[in-house]
Amino acid sequence: MRExxxxxxxxxxxxxxxxxxxxxxxxxxxxxxxxxxxxxxxTMIEKKxxxxxxxxxxxxxxxxxxxxxxxxxxxxxxxxxxxxxxxxSSTSEKVSNNSRKYYYCIQKVKSPxxxxxxxxxxxxxxxxxxxxxxxxxLFKFRINxxxxxxxxxxxGLRAISE
Numbered sequence: 001m002r003e004x005x006x007x008x009x010x011x012x013x014x015x016x017x018x019x020x021x022x023x024x025x026x027x028x029x030x031x032x033x034x035x036x037x038x039x040x041x042x043t044m045i046e047k048k049x050x051x052x053x054x055x056x057x058x059x060x061x062x063x064x065x066x067x068x069x070x071x072x073x074x075x076x077x078x079x080x081x082x083x084x085x086x087x088x089s090s091t092s093e094k095v096s097n098n099s100r101k102y103y104y105c106i107q108k109v110k111s112p113x114x115x116x117x118x119x120x121x122x123x124x125x126x127x128x129x130x131x132x133x134x135x136x137x138l139f140k141f142r143i144n145x146x147x148x149x150x151x152x153x154x155x156g157l158r159a160i161s162e
Contacts (some may be wrong), residue, residue, distance in 0.1 A: 027130050031141075034128035037071055038145045041104065041124050050153030051082065051106050051122060053091045058155075060090040066103060075127040075140055077105035080160065109160055111149050122147045 041062050045051055048058035067087050076099075077083040082092040083102030095105070104126045111119040123146050130139040 030128050030130060031143075034073075034126060034141075034143050037066070037069060038124060038126050038143050040065060041126065042122075042145050042147050045106075045122050045124070046147050046150065048154070049150055050155035051092065051108065052155045055090065057090060059084065059092055062104070063087040063090065071103070071126075073127045073129055073140070074101035074103055075142070076100070077102045077125065078107075081105045081107040081123075081125075107160060108153070108155070109146075118152045119149050120153060121149050 044058050044061045044065070048061070050058065052058045054060070063084060074085075077095045079095055079098070081095050083095050083100070083105045084092050085100055085102050087103060092106070095102070104124065106125075107123040108120050109123055111121055123144060125142055125144050128141055128143065130141065
């Protein structure tokens with residue numbers, strides 16, 4: 001009887017460590033995918049020299065990329081930033097309340113440079129879920145990144161000062 005109880009205890013311990021390993025693996029894979037998406041969004045904004053709307057603008061490129069990569073996580077954005085709530089649209093909207101859900105958030109920030117007043121950069125925020133195959137979605141995380149400085153961006157967005 002003693003060996004049966006000891007064997008059960010060890011089996012439970014092995015199952016707990018396997019669950020922890022699977023959870024860590026799922027978190028790592030989700031984070032790396034979201035990190036890659038964030039980097040690609042930053043690259044598209046830099047390539048188009050701003051967060052531009054319309055045909056062939058950076059918003060359309062980003063939305064098409066997110067649709068093709070299967071990205072479908074939404075969350076609220078900070079007030080004053082710009083968000084996209086519909087991936088089939090090629091425009092963004094200014095966030096005025098925290099009740100709407102957006103796929104990603106972007107803020108244009110004036111660079112702290114003294115020699116060029118038109119220099120700015122963009123802060124990008126995307127989201128990812130920590131989900132386990134059996135349990136489902138547990139937590140929602142935010143990933144932030146910034147572009148390099150862009151001189152005279154073409155988007156017409158108002159830059160905020162830091």
